[in-house]
Amino acid sequence: MDSPAPGPAAEASIDMAVADIEEAKAESRIYCGIFHGKKMIGVVSYVPSRFEFRPVDAFILLLMIIPPYRRKGIGGEVIGHIEKEICAKGRVKAIIGTLHVNNPDAIRFWQKHGYKVVGGPEVSPGKSTVYRLRKEIQQ
Numbered sequence: 001m002d003s004p005a006p007g008p009a010a011e012a013s014i015d016m017a018v019a020d021i022e023e024a025k026a027e028s029r030i031y032c033g034i035f036h037g038k039k040m041i042g043v044v045s046y047v048p049s050r051f052e053f054r055p056v057d058a059f060i061l062l063l064m065i066i067p068p069y070r071r072k073g074i075g076g077e078v079i080g081h082i083e084k085e086i087c088a089k090g091r092v093k094a095i096i097g098t099l100h101v102n103n104p105d106a107i108r109f110w111q112k113h114g115y116k117v118v119g120g121p122e123v124s125p126g127k128s129t130v131y132r133l134r135k136e137i138q139q
């Protein structure tokens, strides 16, 4: 994907995507394409419940929309769908995420959708410097 990667590598690549898909399978993490008609315009990856064996926690690992489709409400719509799916299962009480510190646009995005910075900056297992995000779910 032709887009800056908000992580340790300067650019996202097909190899990175393939490695992440394999990791997602191993972790029972959902990895989905986001489509506009037949065109793939982004990806999202999340754990809908039982993140790190905690039944009450979900985790959003990645949301990326390609540049021409940003700022059109698509990212917000995707997050809305994921939250609805997570809430429908009934046990989850919080959605957790991490966010690269050098990504002020994304910080605004997550805050707009009710996510609070609750930790960091800290070095993630993937060696990025991140903030920790959290949104409490009202069931």
Ligand SMILES: CC(C)(COP(=O)(O)OP(=O)(O)OC[C@H]1O[C@@H](n2cnc3c(N)ncnc32)[C@H](O)[C@@H]1OP(=O)(O)O)[C@@H](O)C(=O)NCCC(=O)NCCS
Pocket: 006, 061, 062, 063, 064, 065, 066, 069, 070, 071, 072, 073, 074, 075, 076, 077, 099, 100, 103, 105, 106, 108, 109, 110, 112
């Ligand atoms: C962050 C991202 C997922 C947001 O998706 P999107 O479809 O562009 O977001 P939406 O259109 O639904 O929401 C836009 C809101 O996000 C924030 N935002 C997103 N991009 C912004 C930018 N470039 N400048 C300022 N605010 C921005 C604003 O709050 C904006 O609300 P506004 O338009 O009312 O000001 C997308 O920009 C992206 O893929 N960025 C690169 C990858 C990334 O950083 N992912 C997040 C970390 S996993």
